Amino acid sequence: MQHYLGPGRPLTFLDTWDKVRAAAEGGLLEENQWCELKEAIGPSTKAVNTELARDIAALSVHGGVLIFGVKDKTYEVVGCETGGMRDRISQVAATRISPPLVPVVLDDVEGPDGRNVLIVSVPPSPLAPHMVDERYYGRSADGKRVLSDPEVRTLILARDQRTHGFVERLQGLALNDPIDQLIEGAPTGHGHAFFLAEPCSPVPSEPLSQEGLTSILVNLDNGRRSWSTLLRGCLHTANDPDGLSLRTSYDKVRPEYEHREAQIGLHDDLTISAVSGGATRIIERAPGSVQHVALTGTMALFGAQFLETLRKISLAQGYQGQWRVGVHLNHLRGASAIEDAFSGRAPQFPRDFSTHHLVIQPTAWEDPQTQIEAHVLELLAKYLRGLGRSGWSYNQLLQQA
Structure with missing residues (x-):
């Protein structure tokens, strides 16, 4: 994983003791807005853990690294005892910071005599600024500091503008x-x-090849639905001026197969978009009689495949940060969940569209499948509520068409 240490400094690998020493001796680890050094973590007391929380919260405004095992005055790489630090840092970030953060604690950089260097990557947070003990923290060239009220208002306004822009791009x-x-x-x-x-911070990486994306798609989980492929079937190249795009069909298909069609795009800035033709389907039951059904099972599977693809792309590109993820569904008005649509007793969706979004950090998931299923339900919550399917589990939905 490469680290950004400030303007004018190259992206730097810090995965071996020699590389950390070389970076320190070359002046790359001088403390600034993006880099905080600590010789050791210190005892697990309230005061020390609060200070650790402030460091993490401050770095989350613009992103940065917190490095343990390097002296902050001389930049001497001395190493430290890193046992138990991973859990402690994660607990502090989750319980002492509001809203909670999930920093990326990398593997120990092994050094001599059992003394290691530990690097904590703190991605820029889309929810910044973050609070510790009722104060918001940020960083300057001199280190962490309490943010002024005007600075907090500016950051919150910028956060709201980013969210609004994302929704516009999603609906667009x-x-x-x-x-x-x-x-x-x-x-x-x-x-x-x-x-x-959309990644919540810039991603300094090479574009994924078509072969790499295809390999990810064909190996997606299909939720035990052997008859459905969705994103797994995106094997045909689609011309996309913004990057790489693949779709399920090369030639036009008949409307009755529309719900099987899909397309996915991976843009040069690592933005990922995907489209499914299976949110709702109009089915002719008899001459002059049609049913407008919502394919909740198809949506659950497609959403899970999209999040699985996102996670695998994150791992392939070495991006450990957060993503803003959203779904927009159209032509919903009057649709009913398929199980009830044929009985005539189902609630009909009252609006033409539904839009929802959230922030996730896929590379931090300890149980990816469980997290994928939970986030699918969260993304589709408004869609399912309007269909009378609130409270349904992912597996219940998967059993539907």
């Missing part, structure tokens, strides 16, 4: 719907789902 995906280009006689009135994921 429907204006250039790639599924419509694949369907004969489109638009058909079937509902589509648009997923978008």
Whole structure:
């Protein structure tokens, strides 16, 4: 993993003792807005843990690294006892900072005599500024400091603007719907789902190749639904001026297969978008009689595949930070969950569209599948509530069409 240590400084690998020493001797580890050094973590007292929380909260405004085992005055790499530090840092970040943070605690950099260097990467937080003991913290060239009220207001306003911009970009995906280009006689009135994921900080990495993305897609979990492929079936190249894009079909398909169609795009800035034609489907039950059904199972599986793809791309690109992820579904008005639609007793979705978003950190998930299922339910919460499916588990949804 490469680290950003400030303007004018190269992205730097700090994964061996020699590399840490070379960076220190070369002046790259001088403390600034993006780098904090500590010789050791200190005893687990309230005062020491509060100070640790302040360091992490301060770094989260713009991102940075907290390095243990390097003296902050002489930059001498001395190492320290790192046993138990990983759990302690994670607990402090989760319990003493508001809102909680999930810093990335990297593997020990092994040194002589059992004394190691520990590097904690703190990605820029989309929820910054963060509070410790009722004060907001940030950093300057001289280290951490309490933020003034005007600085806090400025950061909160910028946060709100970023959120608003994300929602606009998410909803804007429907204006250039790639599924419509694949369907004969489109638009058909079937509902589509648009997923978008944007990294919350810049990602200094090489673009993923088409072969790399294809390998990720074909190995996605299919939720025991052997008849459905969705993102797993995106094997055909789609021309995309913003980056790499793959889709399920090369030629146009008939409307009755629209719910099977999908497209995914990986842009040069690591933004990931995906579209499914299976949010809702209009089914003719008899001549002159149609049912507008919501394919909740398809949406659950597609959402899970999207989050699994996102996690695997994060790992492949070495990005440990947070993502803002959202879903926008259209043509929902009047749709019913498929199980109830045929009985005529189901609640019908009252609006034409549903939009929801959240912030996640996929590389920090200890149990990826459990986290994926939970976040799918969170992303689809409004869609499911409008269909009378609140409280359903991921596996219950997966059993539906």
